Amino acid sequence: MSLLQIQNLSVAFGGNTVVDDVSLTVAPGEKLALVGESGSGKTVTALSVLRLNQDAQYRGRILFEGQDLLQKPESAMRAVRGKDVAMIFQEPMTALNPLFTIGNQIAEVLMLHEGLSAKHAALQAVALLEKTGIPEPARRALSYPHQLSGGQRQRAMIAMALACRPKLLIADEPTTALDVTIQVQILELLNQLQREENMAVLMISHDLNLVSHFADRVGVMEKGRLVEMAPTRELFANPREAYTRKLLNSRPQRMVQKAPADGNALLQAHGVRCVFDTRRGWFKKTPFVAVDTVDVQLRPHETLGIVGESGSGKSTLGMALLRLSSARVDGRIVFDNQPVSDMSSGQVRPLRAKMQVVFQDPFASLSPRRTVEQIVGEGLALHQPGLGKEELRAAVASALEEVGLTAAMMTRYPHEFSGGQRQRIAIARALVLKPELLLLDEPTSALDVSVQMQVLHLLAELQRKYGLAYIFISHDLAVIRAMAHRVLVMKDGKVVESGTAEEVLSQPRQEYTRRLLAAAQYASLPAA
Numbered sequence: 001m002s003l004l005q006i007q008n009l010s011v012a013f014g015g016n017t018v019v020d021d022v023s024l025t026v027a028p029g030e031k032l033a034l035v036g037e038s039g040s041g042k043t044v045t046a047l048s049v050l051r052l053n054q055d056a057q058y059r060g061r062i063l064f065e066g067q068d069l070l071q072k073p074e075s076a077m078r079a080v081r082g083k084d085v086a087m088i089f090q091e092p093m094t095a096l097n098p099l100f101t102i103g104n105q106i107a108e109v110l111m112l113h114e115g116l117s118a119k120h121a122a123l124q125a126v127a128l129l130e131k132t133g134i135p136e137p138a139r140r141a142l143s144y145p146h147q148l149s150g151g152q153r154q155r156a157m158i159a160m161a162l163a164c165r166p167k168l169l170i171a172d173e174p175t176t177a178l179d180v181t182i183q184v185q186i187l188e189l190l191n192q193l194q195r196e197e198n199m200a201v202l203m204i205s206h207d208l209n210l211v212s213h214f215a216d217r218v219g220v221m222e223k224g225r226l227v228e229m230a231p232t233r234e235l236f237a238n239p240r241e242a243y244t245r246k247l248l249n250s251r252p253q254r255m256v257q258k259a260p261a262d263g264n265a266l267l268q269a270h271g272v273r274c275v276f277d278t279r280r281g282w283f284k285k286t287p288f289v290a291v292d293t294v295d296v297q298l299r300p301h302e303t304l305g306i307v308g309e310s311g312s313g314k315s316t317l318g319m320a321l322l323r324l325s326s327a328r329v330d331g332r333i334v335f336d337n338q339p340v341s342d343m344s345s346g347q348v349r350p351l352r353a354k355m356q357v358v359f360q361d362p363f364a365s366l367s368p369r370r371t372v373e374q375i376v377g378e379g380l381a382l383h384q385p386g387l388g389k390e391e392l393r394a395a396v397a398s399a400l401e402e403v404g405l406t407a408a409m410m411t412r413y414p415h416e417f418s419g420g421q422r423q424r425i426a427i428a429r430a431l432v433l434k435p436e437l438l439l440l441d442e443p444t445s446a447l448d449v450s451v452q453m454q455v456l457h458l459l460a461e462l463q464r465k466y467g468l469a470y471i472f473i474s475h476d477l478a479v480i481r482a483m484a485h486r487v488l489v490m491k492d493g494k495v496v497e498s499g500t501a502e503e504v505l506s507q508p509r510q511e512y513t514r515r516l517l518a519a520a521q522y523a524s525l526p527a528a
Contacts, residue, residue, distance in 0.1 A: 001066070002025040002026060002027055002063075003026055003027060003028045003030075003064070003065065003167060003168060003200050004025065004026040004049065004062070004063070004064055004168060004200070004202070005024075005025050005061070005062075005063040006022060006023055006024050006025070006045070006048075006049075006060070006061075006062050006063075007023050007060055007061040007062075007063065008021050008022075008023055008059070008060040008061070009021070009022045009023070009045065009048060009058070009059070009060035009061075009062060010022075010058070010059040010060055011041075011044050011045070011048055011053060011056050011057070011058055011059075012056070012057045012059075013053075013055060013056055013057070014055075017224060018041050018044050018224050019041040019044050019045050019048070019224045020041075020223075020224040020225050021060075021225065022041070022045055022060075022221075022224075022225065022226045023226070024219055024226060024229065026168065026200050026202055027200065028167070028198065028200055029194075029198045029199065029200055030200050030201075030216050030217070031194060031200070031201045031203065031214060031215045031216045031217075032200075032201070032202050032203070032215060032216065032217050032218075032219065033202075033203040033204075033205060033211040033214065033215035033217070033218045033219070033232075034046065034202070034203070034204050034205075034218075034219045034220075034221055035205055035206060035208060035211055035218060035219070035220055035221070035247065036206070036220055036221035036222055036247075036448075037206065037222070037247075037448045037449075037450055037451065038206065038418055038419050038420070038447070038448050038451065039223075039418060040221040040222055040223060040224065041221050041223070041224040041225075042204045042221045043090075043172055043173075043204050044056075045221070046087075046170050046172060046202055046204050047172075048062060049062055049064070049069065049085060049168075049170060049202070050069075050077070050080070050081050050085055050087060050170070051069065051070070051074075051077055052087075058070050064080070064084070064085065064168070065084075065167075079113075082109050082112070082113055082161075082163075082164060082166070083113040083164045083166065084166055084167050084168065085166055085167070085168045085169075085170065086160075086161035086162065086163075086164070086166040086168075086169050086170070087161060087169070087170040087171075087172065088154075088157050088158055088161050088169065088170070088171045088172065088174050089157065089172055090172045090173040090174075090176055091176075092145070092150075092153040092154050092156065092157045093145060093146075093150075093153060095157060096145040096153065096156065096157065097145075098144060098145055098146060099144075100144075101141065101142050101143060101144055102125075102129070102140060102141055102142075102143055102144070102145065102148070102156045103122060103125045103126065103129075103140075103141030103142060104125075105156075105160060106121075106124075106125035106128055106129070106141075106156070106159055106160045106163055107121035107122050107124070107125045108121075109160055109163045109164060110124055110125065110163050110164070113163075113164045114163075114164060122141070124163070125141055125159070125163075126138050126141050128159040128160075128162065128163055129141055129155070129156065129159050131159070131162075131193075132155040132156070132158050132159045132162075132189060132193075133155060133185070133189060134152055134155050134156065134159075140152065140156075149310055149311065150178055150182070150310055151178055151182035151185065151186065151310065154174060154175075154178065154182075154186055155186070155189070158174075158186075158189065158190070158193070162193060162197070162199075165197055165199075166199065167199065167200060168199070168200045168201075168202065169190075169194075169199055169200070169201045169202070170201075170202045170204070171190065171201060171202070171203045171204065172204045173204060173205055173206070173207075174186060174190065174203070174205075175187065175205075175207065175210060176207070176445070178310070178475075179308075179309045179310050179475035180475055180476070180477065180516060180519040180520045181309055181515065181516065181519045182309070182310065183210060183519070184519045187210055187213065187214055190214070191214065203215060206447075206448030206449060207449070208236075208247060208248060208449060211232070212232060212236055215232050216231065216232060217229065217230065217231050217232060218230065218231075218232050218235045218236075220235075220241065220243065220244045220247070222243045227241050227243055227244070228240055228241045228243075228244050236248065246450065247449060247450060250449040250450045250452070250453045251449070251478065252452070252453065252456060252478045252479050252481070252482035252483075253482060254481070254482055255456060255457060255460035255482050255483060256303060256460055256463065256482075256483055256484075256485065257301075257464060258485075259299065259301050259302040259303075259485045260299065260300075260301055260302075263299050263300060263301075264299070264337075265297050265298065265299050265334075266298055266299055266300050266335070266336060266436060266437060266469050267296065267297070267298040267321065267333075267334070267335050267437060267469065268296070268297050268298075268332075268333075268334045269294070269295060269296040269297075269321055269331060269332065269333045269334070270295050270331055270332045271293050271294075271295065271330070271331040271332065272291060272293070272294045272295070272296070272317065272320055272321070272329065272330070272331035272333065273289065273291060273292055273293055273294075273329070273330040273331055274289070274290045274291035274313070274316050274317070274320050274325055274327040274328070274329050274493075275287050275288065275289050275290070275327055275328045275330075276288045276290055276326075276327050276328075277328075289493055290313050290316045290327060290493050291313045291316050291317045291320060291327075291493045292313075292492075292493040292494050293331075293494070294317055294331075294488075294490075294494070294495050295495075296317075296321060296488070298437070298469050298471065299469065300436065300467045300468075300469050301463065301467045301468075301469065302469055302470075302485050302486070303463070303469070303470040303471075303472050303483050303484045303485050303486075304469075304470070304471050304472065304484065304485070304486050304487075304488065305472045305473075305474065305480040305483065305484030305486070305487045305488070305501065306318065306471065306472070306473045306474075306487075306488045306490060307473075307474060307475065307477060307480055307487060307488070307489055307490070307516065308475075308489060308490035308491055308516075309475070309491070309516075310475070311492075312490040312491050312492065312493070313490050313492070313493040313494075314473050314488075314490050315441055315442075315473055316493075317490070318439050318441060318471050318473050319439075320333075321333060321439070321471065322355050322357065322437075322439055323340055323341075323343075323345075323348050324357070329341070335351060335354075335355060335437070336351070336354060336436065338351065350383075352379075352383070353379070353383040353433040353434070353435065354433075354435050354436045354437065355435055355436070355437040355438075355439070356379075356429075356430035356431075356433060356435040356437070356438055356439070357430065357438070357439045357441065358423070358426050358427055358430055358438060358439070358440050358441070358443050359426065359441055359443075360441050360442035360443065360445055362414070362419070362422035362423045362425065362426045363414060363415075363419070363422055365426060366414040366422060366425060366426060366429075367414075368413065368414055368415060369413075370413070371410060371411055371412065371413060372396075372400070372409055372410050372411070372412055372413070372414070372425055373393065373396050373410035373411065375414070375425065375429055376396045376399055376400065376410075376425065376428050376429045376432055377392050377393070377395070377396045377432070378429075379429065379432065379433050380392060380395055380396070380432050380433060383433060393410075395432055396410060396428075396432060397410065398432075399428040399429075399431050399432035400425075400428050402428065402431060402462075403424040403425075403427050403428045403431065403458060404424060404454075404458065405421065405424055405425070405428065418451070419447055419448075419451065420447055420451035420454060420455060423443060423444075423447065423451075423455055424455070424458070426443075427443075427455075427458065427459070427462075431462065434466075435468070436467075436468065436469060437468070437469045437470075437471070438468055438469070438470050438471070439470075439471045439473070440459070440470055440471065440472045440473065440474075441473045442473060442474055442475070443455065443459075443472075444456065444474075444476070444479060445474065445475070445476060452479070456479065456482060456483060459483065460483065470483070472484055476520075477505065477516065477517060477520040478520065480501065480505070481501060481505050484501045485500065485501060486498070486499065486500055486501060487499065487500070487501050487504040487505065489504060489508075489510065489512065489513050489516070491512050496510050496512050496513065497509055497510045497512075497513045505517065
């Protein structure tokens with residue numbers, strides 16, 4: 001008998017159907033993955049099991065151990081959530097309460113569903129954190145979410161989900177935005193815990209690489225419909241649907257042209273060192289070296305890839321090179337033959353038009369209260385105040401068309417666009433100033449595979465067309481292999497290896513680099 005049966009499920013919001021006639025089953029102890037592009041309906045389908053879609057209209061049946069969850073009163077659903085069916089959400093920083101310690105949040109679940117006393121719940125919370133591999137679990141139980149790394153927060157979410165030994169675990173993008181080594185650790189942890197508890201897992205992901213190593217069966221969703229379902233090995237070897245084949249073929253391929261062998265450097269940095277002052281008590285401060293004596297050189301038409309685990313200093317280095325870091329920065333930085341490291345903030349400001357940033361999360365970096373026209377045109381109005389209203393509008397329209405959007409979108413707001421479209425808007429905001437250097441900080445990590453490919457093709461084409469120089473920060477080595485001419489590998493604030501992309505990624509000299517590549521290889525698609 002199936003543990004979970006979804007029969008002819010349709011979900012609508014305000015008359016718009018986003019999940020259309022979906023049927024699937026999950027057996028006890030089975031690992032089923034739902035994959036598809038953003039907006040395909042996979043997360044809405046999973047959230048429907050716990051009736052967590054706000055203001056949704058449901059049709060069909062969701063049977064859990066033979067009982068229809070859609071017919072249960074809300075009080076009965078509260079007893080199901082967290083006890084029989086638990087969920088790991090995509091972004092633990094927003095799913096965890098910032099006002100309570102990790103230990104308190106896990107203990108709350110145990111006290112509510114298991115009836116444990118506060119003392120016993122606290123001890124069990126520490127044991128759960130230890131089981132998920134968090135170092136110093138007793139101390140970490142007293143930490144708040146912002147005091148943990150991304151991987152530790154995800155482990156804390158897993159500990160909370162497993163507190164009551166659920167029969168079904170729903171994992172919604174559990175490894176998104178984590179670096180490759182942490183991704184592998186989280187995946188192996190889920191596998192181990194699933195085996196120990198004989199727990200069924202419904203995984204939602206756009207990452208086909210990880211799904212191929214985790215799931216027993218895979219369902220593919222497109223535009224709200226389940227278009228294909230098959231055992232994992234069979235689906236990856238012989239996909240029936242054209243849409244599935246498109247997803248499988250969306251792996252990054254080498255896209256950039258060979259950079260010129262000579263030419264003057266656009267950016268040169270020597271001995272860059274970034275130091276943060278961390279507080280120890282009320283008055284004492286301790287210096288923390290985030291980047292330690294790094295040299296960088298970048299020419300027009302060239303992409304420098306910076307890779308490393310979370311906390312390696314790669315983003316701090318990128319921000320320091322553009323004089324955007326809040327750290328104390330030592331060393332010499334020369335951009336376009338001008339010593340920006342010796343300039344005041346006011347002196348650097350005119351150069352901002354030539355060096356722009358595209359951030360990891362476009363939804364967070366675009367103002368929700370401004371239209372696309374205002375967002376893209378803001379920098380232009382600041383750096384070219386002499387432009388008239390119509391000239392400004394024409395420049396914004398041209399920038400949007402350059403990135404594959406239309407002028408008709410200028411009156412819309414960021415929440416009205418998909419993730420890939422929002423990233424295109426962020427790129428248009430940077431391009432409208434006609435920069436010479438773009439810092440790309442994890443620009444594709446939160447995008448599904450096909451949209452990621454679109455954005456990478458766009459960036460490669462813009463580099464060919466305008467001779468842009470890129471600093472490309474990423475934990476995804478497949479993306480770096482596709483986009484970078486040269487690579488810096490960072491660990492604990494230091495550069496442990498550097499060279500051409502082919503040298504570093506094909507013949508690494510350092511053990512740390514080999515470990516990163518091994519983790520990426522684990523997360524690569526199996527051979528067809």
